[in-house]
Structures are given as C-alpha cells and as structure tokens.
Amino acid sequence: xxxxxxxxxxxxxxxxxFVAPFLSLYSLILIFPLVRxxxxxLHRVDLFGGGQFVGLGNYVRLANDPVFATSLGNTFLVTLxxxxxxxxxxxxxxxxxxxAGRGAAAVRGIFFxxxxxxxxxxxxxxxxxxxxxxxxxxxxxxxxxWQPLAFLSDPDLVLPAIAVTTIWWSLGLPMLLFLAGLQQIxxxxxxxxxxxNASRWRTFRRITVPSLRRTIVLVVMLQTAAQLQIFxxxxxxxxxxxxGASRTAVLFLFETAFGRWELGYASAxxxxxxxxxxxxxxxxxxxxxxxxxxxxxx
Amino acid sequence: MPSLELSNVRKAYGETLVLDDVSLTMEAKEFVAFLGxxxxxxxxxxxxxxxxxxxDAGEVRLEGERIxxxxxxxxxxxxxxxxxxxxxxxxxxxxxxxxLRNAKVPKDExxxxxxxxxxxxxxxxxxxxxxxxxxGGQRQRVAIGRAIVKNPKLFLLDEPLSNLxxxxxxxxRVELAQLRQRVxxxxxxxxxxxxxxxxxxxxxVVMNDRRIQQVGPPMEIYARPANAFVAxxxxxxxxxxxxxxxxxxxxxxxxxxxxxxxxxxxxxxxEGLPAGGLLQLGLRPEMVAVAAPGAGTTDAxxxxxxxxxxxxxxxxxxxxxxxxxxxxxGDSRLQVGDKVGLKMDGAAAHLFGPDGAAFHSExxx
Numbered sequence: 001x002x003x004x005x006x007x008x009x010x011x012x013x014x015x016x017x018f019v020a021p022f023l024s025l026y027s028l029i030l031i032f033p034l035v036r037x038x039x040x041x042l043h044r045v046d047l048f049g050g051g052q053f054v055g056l057g058n059y060v061r062l063a064n065d066p067v068f069a070t071s072l073g074n075t076f077l078v079t080l081x082x083x084x085x086x087x088x089x090x091x092x093x094x095x096x097x098x099x100a101g102r103g104a105a106a107v108r109g110i111f112f113x114x115x116x117x118x119x120x121x122x123x124x125x126x127x128x129x130x131x132x133x134x135x136x137x138x139x140x141x142x143x144x145x146w147q148p149l150a151f152l153s154d155p156d157l158v159l160p161a162i163a164v165t166t167i168w169w170s171l172g173l174p175m176l177l178f179l180a181g182l183q184q185i186x187x188x189x190x191x192x193x194x195x196x197n198a199s200r201w202r203t204f205r206r207i208t209v210p211s212l213r214r215t216i217v218l219v220v221m222l223q224t225a226a227q228l229q230i231f232x233x234x235x236x237x238x239x240x241x242x243x244g245a246s247r248t249a250v251l252f253l254f255e256t257a258f259g260r261w262e263l264g265y266a267s268a269x270x271x272x273x274x275x276x277x278x279x280x281x282x283x284x285x286x287x288x289x290x291x292x293x294x295x296x297x298x
Numbered sequence: 299m300p301s302l303e304l305s306n307v308r309k310a311y312g313e314t315l316v317l318d319d320v321s322l323t324m325e326a327k328e329f330v331a332f333l334g335x336x337x338x339x340x341x342x343x344x345x346x347x348x349x350x351x352x353x354d355a356g357e358v359r360l361e362g363e364r365i366x367x368x369x370x371x372x373x374x375x376x377x378x379x380x381x382x383x384x385x386x387x388x389x390x391x392x393x394x395x396x397x398l399r400n401a402k403v404p405k406d407e408x409x410x411x412x413x414x415x416x417x418x419x420x421x422x423x424x425x426x427x428x429x430x431x432x433x434g435g436q437r438q439r440v441a442i443g444r445a446i447v448k449n450p451k452l453f454l455l456d457e458p459l460s461n462l463x464x465x466x467x468x469x470x471r472v473e474l475a476q477l478r479q480r481v482x483x484x485x486x487x488x489x490x491x492x493x494x495x496x497x498x499x500x501x502x503v504v505m506n507d508r509r510i511q512q513v514g515p516p517m518e519i520y521a522r523p524a525n526a527f528v529a530x531x532x533x534x535x536x537x538x539x540x541x542x543x544x545x546x547x548x549x550x551x552x553x554x555x556x557x558x559x560x561x562x563x564x565x566x567x568x569e570g571l572p573a574g575g576l577l578q579l580g581l582r583p584e585m586v587a588v589a590a591p592g593a594g595t596t597d598a599x600x601x602x603x604x605x606x607x608x609x610x611x612x613x614x615x616x617x618x619x620x621x622x623x624x625x626x627x628g629d630s631r632l633q634v635g636d637k638v639g640l641k642m643d644g645a646a647a648h649l650f651g652p653d654g655a656a657f658h659s660e661x662x663x
Contacts, residue, residue, distance in 0.1 A: 188383035191350050196397030196444075197371025206396070210387035 115172030
C-alpha cells in the first residue's frame with residue numbers, strides 16, 4: 001500500500017529545531033563515542049592518555065591473539081546454546097499463559113519477575129543453585145547418590161551453566177513479546193481453523209506460527225544481539241574461568257581495557273565485535289525478510 | 299428429510315440468558331435468515347449450530363444426525379465469517395484447500411473442487427494471491443469459496459454483506475441468490491438488515507430478546523407480523539403504531555379512535571380483542587394516503603418529506619403530536635409545513651394488543 005504523496009513541500013530549516021534536542025544528545029552519547037572508539041582503535045593508548053598512531057596494528061594483533069579467538073568462540077557457543085532454547089521456551093510459556101484467567105495473569109507476573117533482577121542478584125541465586133558442595137543441584141545429585149557436578153569449574157559444563165542462568169534471567173521479555181503477538185491473532189481465524197477440522201498441532205503449525213513470524217524474527221534478532229554481548233554472568237559466576245573456558249568477548253574487552261589498560265587494543269576488539277553483531281543481525285534480517293515477503297493484512 | 303432441527307436450545311453467559319428455549323425446523327435446501335437487532339441472540343444461535351459455542355440445553359440435529367456434541371469440523375457445516383477470517387499467510391488456493399487437506403481428501407479431488415469453486419466465483423486469476431493483496435469483495439468470494447469446496451450440508455453466513463460498500467452489497471446479494479441455486483445444501487444467514495432477509499430468504503426467523511418472535515416467508519412476516527416488535531422491525535420505514543381506543547358499538551369489526559379524536563373503521567374482528575386496555579393501530583406508509591385538508595380521516599402538518607423518486611414519504615404530525623408516515627406520489631408538490639389530510643386505509647390496518655400481540659385484518663387474510 002504505497003500512497004504517493006505530494007513531494008513539493010519546501011525544505012524548512014525550522015523543522016530541524018524539533019529534532020535538535022534529541023539529535024544533540026544522541027550525538028553526544030552515541031555518535032561521538034562511536035567515532036572516538038574507532039579513533040582509539042587505531043592508536044596505542046594507555047591510562048596516561050596521549051597515544052601513538054599505529055594504523056591497523058591493533059587489528060593485526062587481534063587476528064593473531066589466541067585468547068581473543070577463544071573468547072569469540074565461547075561467545076558464539078553460548079549464544080547458540082541460549083537463543084534457540086530461550087525462544088522456544090518463551091513461546092511455549094506464552095502459549096500456555098495466553099488466556100484471560102486470573103491464575104494465568106499471576107503466573108505471567110511470576111515468570112516475568114526474573115527479568116527485573118540485576119545480573120548481580122541473578123548470578124548470586126544461580127551460585128546457590130550450581131555450587132557443587134552446598135548448592136541446590138549438588139544436594140539433589142547427592143540425594144540421588146551421584147557425585148555432584150562442578151558446574152562452575154568444569155570447562156565442559158561452565159558454558160552450559162552460564163546459558164541456563166541467562167535463559168532463566170532473560171525469559172520474561174520474549175515471553176511478553178510472544179504474548180503480545182498472540183493477542184494480535186484474530187480469534188475468528190482459530191474458529192475458521194476449527195471449522196476446517198484442523199487438529200491442535202496443525203492449527204499451531206499453520207496458523208499460530210506463521211502469524212507470529214515477525215515476533216519470532218524479532219525475538220531471535222534481539223536475543224542474538226544481546227547474547228553476543230554476554231558479560232555479567234561470566235564475569236560474576238566464573239570470572240571467565242576455568243582457564244578462559246568461559247571468557248566471552250566482552251569479558252575479554254573488559255579485562256583488556258580495565259585490567260591491562262590497553263584502551264586502543266580493547267577498542268579494536270570492540271569494533272570487531274560490533275561488526276560481527278551487525279553482520280549476524282543483518283544476515284538474519286535479510287534471510288527472514290525474504291522468506292516472509294508478500295505478507296499483508298487479511 | 300428436514301435439514302436442521304433445533305429443539306429447546308438454551309444458552310446463558312453467567313446470569314445473562316441469551317437464548318431461551320429456541321426451536322426451529324428447516325426444510326432441505328431451504329434458505330433461512332435470522333433477522334434481529336444486536337443482542338437478540340441470532341449470532342449466538344448461529345455459533346451454537348457451528349459448534350463455536352455450546353448450548354446449555356437442547357438438541358441440534360442436521361439431516362437426522364445429532365451434532366451438538368461434535369467438534370465444529372465434523373458437523374458437516376461450513377461458515378462464512380463476518381470479517382472473512384481468511385488465513386493471511388496462505389494463498390487463496392491454500393485457504394480453500396486447508397479444510398480439505400485436514401479432512402484427508404485426495405489431492406486431485408482437492409484441486410478439482412478448488413478449481414470448480416474458483417470458476418463459479420470468478421476468482422481463478424487470484425488463486426495464487428494472498429488475501430492482503432485482494433479487495434474486500436474478492437476476499438468475500440474467497441471466504442465463500444472456502445465454504446463451497448467442503449460440500450457442506452449446511453452453510454452458515456454471518457452478516458455476509460455487512461463489510462461491503464453499498465454498490466458491492468447489491469451485487470453480492472444477487473450473487474448469493476444465484477449461489478443458493480447451485481449448492482445442494484441448506485443456508486442460514488444472520489443479518490440485521492431486513493432488506494437482505496426479505497430478498498434472499500425462503501423463510502425469515504425474526505429474533506428479539508432471546509426468543510424467536512416469528513418464523514415465516516418474507517411476505518407473511520411483512521403482511522401478518524406476529525406482534526408489534528416484528529411489525530416495527532420489518533419494513534422500511536417502520537410501521538406507525540398509533541395508540542387507539544376501541545369504540546363501543548355493534549358490527550363484527552373493530553372501530554378505534556386515535557388520540558386526536560379521528561376514528562378508523564378496521565377489518566379486524568371485534569371478538570377476540572382484549573377488553574379494555576389501550577390498543578395500537580398499525581399503519582404502514584402505503585396504508586396512509588395524502589388528501590386535501592379535511593378530506594381524509596384526519597389532518598396533519600407535514601414535518602418532513604423524503605423524496606425517493608418513485609414515491610414520496612410524508613412525515614406528518616397529528617393534532618395530538620403523533621407522527622404518522624404517509625405515502626404520496628413521486629412528484630408530490632407538498633412542502634414542509636403544509637397542512638394535509640391523511641386518508642387511513644382501515645381495511646388494511648393491523649391492531650396490536652397491550653402485550654404487543656397482533657390482530658390482522660380479514661381483508662388481507
């Protein structure tokens with residue numbers, strides 16, 4: 001539905017005044033740091049300021065840094081563990097809670113409540129759950145007669161443990177988005193499906209999922225971009241250990257910038273991560289945007 | 299064999315009763331319209347037949363088989379929804395085939411039926427479009443096509459014309475009339491538009507206030523309304539109901555006096571009328587003609603004129619303030635404010651008792 005509009009409107013500079021307050025703030029806190037970050041990444045900068053131009057030196061160093069490579073690998077791995085499970089769980093919860101009952105409203109609130117906690121609280125809670133000697137899971141394992149698992153010190157278990165923590169923490173928002181999406185589906189479509197003799201599964205596959213397509217894409221894109229920047233959980237639960245097995249890309253940035261004060265090198269890593277997230281998000285957008293073309297009103 | 303049989307269907311939402319002991323029997327291939335104002339229970343009744351609501355009591359049978367316990371998809375009914383309820387992400391072809399696929403109809407049979415329905419409804423060129431790319435009228439056809447391909451025993455149409463503009467509504471009305479010739483099934487249409495009901499249906503079920511008020515062929519509903527509600531609801535403009543007192547006297551037929559003192563001799567039998575109590579004289583516009591002042595049954599002042607082309611509706615006010623709608627020729631010279639005589643055709647008029655019950659003229663029997 002493209003409505004042609006008259007385009008002969010005179011350009012009027014006074015319009016700019018309306019956006020100026022936002023634009024200046026936006027420039028100050030977003031555009032300037034972005035440009036400054038790029039500038040920093042091309043210099044060797046330390047705590048004492050100054051800095052010496054090194055061109056792409058920092059980037060070359062990054063490409064040959066095995067610690068950075070491992071941290072990127074960890075980040076991708078944990079994102080892959082989180083996003084599909086989180087999306088599916090949130091959708092299932094939304095489906096289960098998508099009714100008007102008072103009970104459902106209360107349960108919705110309970111499931112959303114974890115989202116309002118800060119990462120500090122979340123990791124504190126999960127420390128109690130995951131700790132092998134006195135934690136909830138440890139006790140359960142022991143009660144069952146098994147050796148408790150060292151979730152936070154076993155290199156093979158530490159990323160799944162961070163993933164579970166993150167899923168528990170992040171479930172609220174995707175669930176709400178899916179609930180909002182479900183409310184948008186007109187009820188008479190389900191009635192038409194009932195008259196069309198569609199089973200529950202077929203109704204879900206052919207009516208609900210296609211109608212939620214945009215929400216699913218949104219949730220996957222938002223969560224991918226968010227989880228590629230995962231930081232607090234790794235920092236607070238494990239500090240990146242054991243021996244870097246849970247060091248994520250942002251944790252690497254943090255350590256480089258505020259541990260070793262190599263601001264230029266950290267900025268270069270940040271730029272690389274930024275480009276990766278941009279690339280992944282655009283690829284997702286492009287792949288799903290093509291498939292859902294031609295979808296309009298009813 | 300009768301098509302649909304409803305017996306003593308009752309439905310309440312919490313404390314609110316919406317259908318009270320509704321019974322109805324439809325003939326095979328009959329086209330029935332449920333006509334009534336909003337909240338009369340007509341849509342609820344349709345949804346109970348479709349299986350989208352469950353009745354609290356009563357039975358629903360279709361061609362002899364009891365269906366009120368069956369899920370909607372297994373009842374042998376197809377429904378055209380008011381807002382069409384097409385699946386937006388499926389093409390027209392998939393929309394029509396969806397129900398058949400679910401019913402495990404063989405693929406070539408599905409294709410045959412979809413192609414046939416598309417041909418009949420003239421939407422062959424749109425088969426690969428999605429509903430969002432189509433106009434309202436085309437979507438309406440797709441919705442009808444989706445119902446046709448199922449070969450149902452009963453079609454349910456929920457306000458099928460209400461979403462169309464005036465010109466398209468007239469055309470679609472004609473097409474619906476043609477459609478019912480082609481399909482080998484009974485049809486029920488819910489509407490609040492009496493013109494749709496009158497022009498399309500074999501029989502009209504007038505509903506109001508949770509109950510069926512009258513069931514009958516359109517002309518019978520129009521000519522012999524069962525009560526004051528039906529008389530007012532069917533016919534446009536609505537019938538004038540004038541408070542009237544029975545004049546004592548001899549003779550077999552009732553004579554009544556209106557509020558302004560004018561008397562009208564009806565052809566309604568005097569016996570059987572409720573003794574005492576105020577009656578209402580029912581006059582359709584075509585029963586009241588315009589005459590010179592003093593030459594009619596009574597006099598009135600013209601308050602409003604509606605020139606419809608072939609006739610003119612004259613809204614007159616009697617001396618006691620009662621509004622009476624009369625009919626005059628298309629090129630009537632009357633002006634608002636004119637004083638006119640109104641000639642009431644008492645032989646055709648109806649009488650209604652204090653409880654709304656109708657008493658009809660023998661002249662029209």
